[in-house]
Amino acid sequence: MASSQDAITITGKVLDAETRMPIPGANIIEVGKNNGAITNFDGNFEIEVSPTSTLEISYIGYLTKSVPANKEIDEILLEVNAESLDDVVVVGYGTQKKYSVISSVSTIEPEELQNSSSRSVSNNLAGRLAGVIAVQRSGELGYDNAQFWIRGISSFAGNSAPLVLVDGIERSLNNIDPAEIATFSILKDAAASAVYGVRGANGVILITTKRGKIGKPQLNVRYEHSITQPVHLPEFVGAVDYLELFNTIAREEGTTPPFSEERIENIRAGNDPDLYPDVNWLDEITKDFASNDRVNLTISGGSELLRYAFVASYYNEQGIIERDPSQEWDSSPNLDRYNLRSNVDLNVTPTTLFRVSIGGYLQDLKRAPQSVDDLFNLAFETPPYQHPIQYSSGEIPVQPERSNPWALATQTGYERQSASKLESLFSVEQKLDFLLKGLKTTFKFSFDRYNANSVTRRKNPDYFNPATGRLDDGSLDLTIYSYGQDFLGYETGSDWGDKAVYIEGRLEYSNNFGDENQVDGLLLYNQRNYDNGDRLPYRNQGFAGRLSYSKKRRYIAEFNFGYNGSENFAKGKRFGFFPSVAAGWIISEEPFMEKLNESISNLKIRASYGLVGNDQLSGRRFPYITTINETNGYRWGVNNDYYRSGRWEGDYGVPDLTWETVAKANLGIELGLWNSINLRADIFKEQRRDIFQQRRTVPGSSGFVNNPWANYGKVDNQGFELSLDVNKQFSQDLFIKAWGNFSYAHNEIIEQDEPKALIGTSRSSTGKPVGQIFGLVDDGLFTNEDFENIDEGILKDGVPEHTFGPVRPGDIKYKDLNGDGRITGLDETAIGGTYTPEIVYGFGINTQYKNFDIGLFFQGNARTDRMIGGQYFIPGTGAAALGNIYSNVDDRWTVENPSQDVFWPRLSNQTNANNGMASTWWLRNMSMLRLKNAEIGYLLPQKFIEKVNMKTARFYIRGNNLLTFSSFDLWDPEIDTSTGFRYPPIQAFTAGIDINF
Missing domain, CATH: 2.40.170.20 (TonB-dependent receptor, beta-barrel domain)
Structure with missing residues (x-):
């Protein structure tokens, strides 16, 4: 900074020489001094300098321009750099100018990774980058990281996940805050990833973190608050419809209805909910809304000698599981994460650069002792009529075969999981131009340390069997199921950690x-x-x-x-x-x-x-080492009839194994x-x-134990x-960007190692995609015309025998693919595709008009299927009423509605294994299109923010996961479940502010 006696104030405007449009964010440096400024949104700047100094004006993609300090400066025109095709792209172990990149590399602007309320960067990849296939299988707090692959899955064994490098060091993608990221590159082909050798087969993700630039200190503060709710929860029938359905099924089977009309009418009238409950277990264990908060603070700047960047972030996320306010503890899920990153560059000499990078995070996750996914699963499995969440007199009921979901969520204490990681990186770069022009050497050393531990404070309440009625005094007729404890226990989980050098x-x-x-x-x-x-x-x-x-x-x-x-x-x-x-x-x-x-x-x-x-x-x-076991002895002979104690060969080592x-x-x-x-x-x-x-395919007679x-x-x-x-x-005033991939x-x-007799048959997975779904091919539903005798279940000649159990009209009929006249597992074949989508796409538009901006981003996938079904999914799979029943249960085959175009086949209260077989009847296309992000922002006028010493200030509102379009609508098509019994992804409504000082 020039001394106050001789300093002059220079003002000006930086414009594109061709379009005459202002260039916001251009750097103005007083050459030879630790003094600089940056242009505002309108391209204007102001700087105090010595009257004999020279100003250097630069911006990415433009030729740097030098001008003498002069009060008469009005406009400075920057010309596009012919080599700005040459924006720097981060590649394996280095950088290249964009024009010279001839490998397959995709990049994304870091700001795009911040347009989400999600904790994890991996959840922001789907549809953003060509070549990246990403799916979020769960929304559970702390466990909602997306699975992602580069150019799909190409191995049926081992690890198919890409290598992730942060500042050149192998680290997790999910524990870095998006505000720390400076560049994000995906290396896809061999030319890009061959330098990583045995680690490059699945592609590579390269992340660099923010570093300081020459100029005055720059301060950025960003805060956002989000209101969240599940994208989509399954809808079930209430207790009245549930019981009436099972009575109807019983009549159709010719058996006695299991539930009395008196019981049904009492539930319908809302009489005595202790004895006649109607419980929506999902509603009882979940809140309507939860919230997220995120704060980012970034400070950067420096001189030709020393440059620095410091990023601090705080993230809080609350889950949607309810708590009991009468308890002294809070068991509802809550996650707190603190991220820090400090990068310093020091020019020790004009040819020696020393860099220090220190970063890491602290994370604390609190929840009930049971995982959120387990609670959801239990709530889905528990019928609405069996018992209330708690009796009016305070006792907690439970079924012998199933826990009480509300009690597990709110009455059994809490668990706290803590994790921390310290990441350090030191490097020295030495130019060797005195030996050979353009030669330099670099040495790096990194040490990372991770620690994790957990503490569980568990309480087991008294549980009672469901009430059988009321006694003469009006109290409930209850018997104890199990005695609990009146205090919180204390259990420490195992401490765990790792280190990497x-x-x-x-x-x-x-x-x-x-x-x-x-x-x-x-x-x-x-x-x-x-x-x-x-x-x-x-x-x-x-x-x-x-x-x-x-x-x-x-x-x-x-x-x-x-x-x-x-x-x-x-x-x-x-x-x-x-x-x-x-x-x-x-x-x-x-x-x-x-x-x-x-x-x-x-x-x-x-x-x-x-x-x-x-x-x-x-x-x-x-695996090249043969193991010897010294316990349990070994068996041999036909059916392993003979036994002798002693040592035995465990795994047979194969020394020729390789990558x-x-x-x-x-x-x-x-x-x-x-x-x-x-x-x-x-x-x-x-x-x-x-x-x-x-x-x-190794025969048992070979003698191998394994x-x-x-x-x-x-x-x-x-x-x-x-x-x-x-x-x-x-x-x-108007700028538009539209894009898609x-x-x-x-x-x-x-x-693969598959029996030769199987290869070439319909059941062979050779020649099929990895993860191919197999099952029977349905031939519609049985009709009366298929039976010789309906009451005895005798099929007509020419109709294949179904071997999984008795069948009746309305049951699923399968095709006899091998022509042996019997439907067995030998008739299974490849059906549909795989759980992993083969097609992923995304498109969006960003519009800026004056101080307003609007952005939309859609993400979709296709050619992905899932087999749905299971014991608790299909109503009436046995004599007992199991699980909840989806609200579309009226879309089923009945004697009065013998349609082939229904969702559910004939429902039964008898064992009906035939209808539960994996088949095309239960195969569903899970393709979808999602409005992933919609955002509206407003940049405060320059004349206003200058009065409060701000450079820029932007307010915005955003919605994430707002709309989902899919032919499948029972639950969110992206989650990893065949029944819908899982915590879904989260929909968020966010308001935020982004300020630069």
């Missing part, structure tokens, strides 16, 4: 030769030691390298390799070499395209091929039109070999991706 050394080279040739190189060594305390540490080490060449910014070639080792395998099999090659041609830079440059701003084709690996295998660790290898090929094209439309398209094919699985493991499986995976975005500034990935099992 990572070291890395790299040598990098980057240089231009003339105006036409660019050469970049990388050589790197790393090793990681992970120790969770209860077994031998996990260790990985390896080398990685990259060599890339660009000529005239038109022709680009790249070679990558990873040479990695894993202690999962025997000596001599631990290291593997994983190379990749890629080439790209930027056609729009060719001279013959000059006349089309105004319309075709970018045209690039790229191709890659390479090998990557996977050492995250299923089964036990060190899965994946050959990946990718062809892509990028097209830019009129500097406002961008299209990317990729087609890919992956061939995964040597999949690790336990042999299934079948050995082998690299035996093969899976092919292929598909395509499309992404399109349109950015258009229609006027100074579409991903399709289909896999096929080429080979």
Whole structure:
């Protein structure tokens, strides 16, 4: 800062030289001083400087401009950098200019990951990035992380999740706050992930955290409050309809109705709810609404010598499970998480950069001793008529075969789970231009430490059998079921933790030769030691390298390799070499395209091929070692009739086992039109070999106690991706961005250890996708014409015998696929698809008009199915009334309504295994389209916020998971359940403010 005696105040406006539109967020630096400013929303700035100084104005995507300090400065015009096609993209072990990226890499703006009330970043990925398939299977507090895969699933064993690296260190995606993120990249093909060798088969997610920039301290404060509720809860019939249904079923079966009309009428009239209850258990254990709160504080700034960034976040989420206010404890779910991140960059010398990154989180989760999913499951299973949640006299009833859901949720104490993690990273970067221009070396050291523990304060109340009536004095006729305790116990769970140490050394080279040739190189060594305390540490080490060449910014070639080792395998099999090659041609830079440059701003084709690996295998660790057991002795002979105590062979070691290898090929094209439309398209094919699985076709006479493991499986995976975005500034007041992406990935099992007699039959999973659903094929419902004798259940000749139990008209009829005249498990075949969607897509639009902005984001998936059903799902599966009954129960087959177009087949109070078989009758398409995000914001006028020393202030309201469109409507189609008995995803309504100082 210039001294007060000679300082002058400079004001001005920074504009785009071509469009004359203001550039908000441009940096203005007084050269040689720790003094700077930033333009506001209208491109205006003000800075105090020395009258002899020079100002440097910069903004991403524009050429940096220097101007002498002059009070007469009015407008500063920045020109688009021809190399801003060259925004930096984070890639494996480094960064590349955007134009030179010829591997398949997708990126997302960090701000887009903050447009959700969810705790977890993984829940914000679906539909945002081409190539990422993500599904949220549960909304349970603290356990609601999405499952996600890059380009689908291509292995039927082991781990299919991508490698996640935060600042180059393997860490969890779900414990970082979105406010900490500076860049987010997805590496999809071999050219992008080969440098990770045996860890790159499933793709890689690269996250970098925020770092400081030269300039005055920048302070950002963001706060938002959300009101939440479940996206969709199942709807069940009440007690009256429930009992009348079972009476009707009994009459249809020719048996005595189990429930008296007096009981039904008393429930209908609301008489004596202690004896005639009508309980909606979901309503009793849940609140109508819960809430979330999130606070983010970010401070950054610095000088040429020292730069810093500090991010602090607090997140609180309340669950929808109810509490009993009369109790001294609160058992309703509540999660608190505190995140901290501090990054410091110090230029020790003009050629030496020292970096320190310290981060981590503290998390505290409180809930009832039972998980929320367990409580939901129990509430779904408990019929509405059996007993109230609590008698008016205070006693708590319970059925011998089933707990009381309300009591478990509110009367049994609480559990507290605590977790903390410290993450540290130190690096030194030294330029070696004195040896060779463009040469530098970097050393990294990281140490992470995680700890977790739990405490349970449990109380068991007195439980009573359901009342059988009232005594002469009017009190309930009750008997004790079990005695409890009047105090909270104290149980400590096991303390658990882990630590990870990572070291890395790299040598990098980057240089231009003339105006036409660019050469970049990388050589790197790393090793990681992970120790969770209860077994031998996990260790990985390896080398990685990259060599890339660009000529005239038109022709680009790249070679990558990873040479990695894993202690999962025997000596001599631990290291593997994983190379990749890629080439790209930027056609729009060719001279013959000059006349089309105004319309075709970018045209690039790229191709890659390479090998990557996977050492995250299923089964036990060190599978190359044979184990010997010394307990229980061993058996042999026909039917294992003979026994002898002593040592016996456990798992048979196979020393030749090695990692899965994946050959990946990718062809892509990028097209830019009129500097406002961008299209990317990729087609890919992956061939995964040597999949690790336990042999299934080893005969029992071989003598193995446990079948050995082998690299035996093969899976092919292929598909395509499309992404399109349109950015258009229609006027100074109106800007519109529309975008969309579409991903399709289909896999096929080429080979696995399956009996030869099974291969080629309808029951073989070879040739089918991983996770293929199998079942019987329904042929509608039985009609009277199918029976020779209905009362005795005798079918006519030519109608296949159904072997699962007696059948009657209205029961499900199955097709005899193998033609043996009998319906058995041998008639099962592949039906539908898989639980994992093969298609994921997303699209949205953001509009900014003056100070207002509106954004919409839709996310969907397709080609995903699920088998529904189960004992508590299908009414009347046995003599007892089990579970709740869905409200669509009238849509069923009856003698009066013998329709084939119904949801439910004939219902029975007798055992009816036939109708409960997995089949196309119960197969449902779970494809959906969801309005994931809708947001309206308002940026306060500059003349107002300047009076309160703010740079910008924006208010916004947002809704998440507002609408869901699906042909399936019993429960949310995304959750992982065949019955609907699970905590669904959350719908949120949010109000927030985002302020920059």
